[in-house]
Amino acid sequence: MSKENFLEVRGLKKYFDAGRPALFSRESRFVHAVDDVSFNLRRSEVIALVGESGCGKSTLSLLLMGLEEPTEGTISFEGRDITHLNDKERKGLRRKIQMIFQDPYESLNPTQTIEEIINEPLLVHGIAPDKSERDERVKKAMEDAGLKPAEVYLYRFPHELSGGQRQRVVIAAALVLEPEILLADEPVSMLDVSIRAEIINLLAELRITRQIAVIFITHDLGSVGFFADRVAVMYLGRIVEIGTMLEVLEKPQHPYTKALLSVIPVPNPRLRRERIILQGETPNPIDVPSGCRFHPRCPVAISTCKHSDPPSITLSKTHQASCLLLVK
């Protein structure tokens, strides 16, 4: 197993059936939620998946978790194809890949205590049949997730905790299985700004202490800056630019990435850049624009953009972007 192929996604597509446009139409229409996405994840690497609402980030995370069946494409983990698995194999894999959900207010069962919530994965997988051993693991996961001392929180209910504490509970419930990949689907978007940094620091710490690879899904480019190794920018179900954090944040090549970066607030007024405000709405993912899917909103589009879909252009060993203007 090479280090490169820890988690590998190739040509992944997910179309949701949106029904037929009219009563007597033959063909139904599809929402192109994820449309031909490829990337790979190395061991204990943090990759940030950035994009605006509705660009398919969350669908991608559900696909990686096996909570949705992909329409096309393959996902392989440690060299093994995990695109289609039966229930038993999928369950085994869940120990390796865990997920943190966006909304900590909704993702905890209000009738369970914190101890029950974090214990549940162990029970489900039949890990540590011994009660005291389970307690030990629950406490360790809680303390790793920053719920210290664990005893204080064990027998509380979710509604007695703050948003940040709840998100830590969700993280602890994922950590208790000792996963190798953590999918974080906008883990901080529902939290106060002051708590966000804490949670991101926590994830950064876990990546060092537990060697966990993290796929960090966010719509906020600013929050990933100091934390991610690589950044992938998604637009309308496709990755338009991917590269190391420095490459993407310092030398963005795709006009969409440039627009995203230009609106991050900069504290120093002398360093303020010209903001690129995108015109128009995000196109409907049912009717994806022809040619380059970004061309209706692109400030630098040329006539050919309307007709030809840009290929992925390799800019460096790690940096790729899909834009016709980069073709030389």
Added chain:
Amino acid sequence: MLIAVAVIFANLLADLTYNYLDPRVNGVANGEHNTGPNHKTNGCSFLEFWQTFSKTVSALSALACLPVIIFLAIFAPWIAPYDSSSSAVFQVGDIYNPPSASHWFGTDDAGQDVFSNFIFGARISLIVGFFAAFISIIIGGVLGLVAGFFGGRWENFIMRFTDIFLVIPDLPLMVVIVALTKPSLLNIIFVIGLLGWTTTARVVRSQTLAVKSRKFVLRARAVGAGNGHIISRHILPLVMPILVVQAVLVVSLAILNESALSFIGLGDPTTLSWGQMLNYAFGRGPCPLGMVGVVLPRDRHCMGGVGVDPARAGA
């Protein structure tokens, strides 16, 4: 005669208070009708439940009534002054006696003590009520959960099946089935139980759908939990409150249905329930003094209704 009039008057009073106490009138009017189970914070649900419950007059009076009736039913042989099942020889003078110190509610056409019959009647009414409700809740709960959780073709099939049962008028169908089969206690329980599950199924299904779409169910799936685990740990605890409320409702409905069946003469002839007493009193010639026999079972009947109904108002 005088006593009979007094009893009728008292009964009227009881009916009026019943109307006042009825949660459907009371609760909706002053907006206290609490739909407890839908509360978002279920952490200390019992405390919350009790806070609303203790503020509602009808709920508290129900809480007082229900144990009394259950107590009467359980300890009937010790409480009742006369054994209603005894075949003691009665003389003409014992028939249709007005209430007196020895016979509080008077005697009926067979010279039996009406008060004792009430107490024994409570047993049958409650037995039918609880067992029929148990059957209804099990069927309705399982079908509702399966339909709501698994969805798709099964849901369609189960809910259309439920709709069919829902539109059949219950009472006429019960009459037909009980008339065709033997009107025994067991048959009556089964008929009432097998026809009373439809609302439960619908309510449970809708609640299941609501719970199923919440994020913690998705998280449980991501953790690796199977359907059985998700239903028992995540869906059922949040459907339970609504199921309990529904159970209370179904118990009171089942008691009413049993009385209705007995009243039209389809009760188990070997047992004595409240409805049966009404039937006898109605059919065997209520002379002015015998009015007592007609009126009192209704009164107790109301009590049964009052006892079970408002308990649901608080919940």
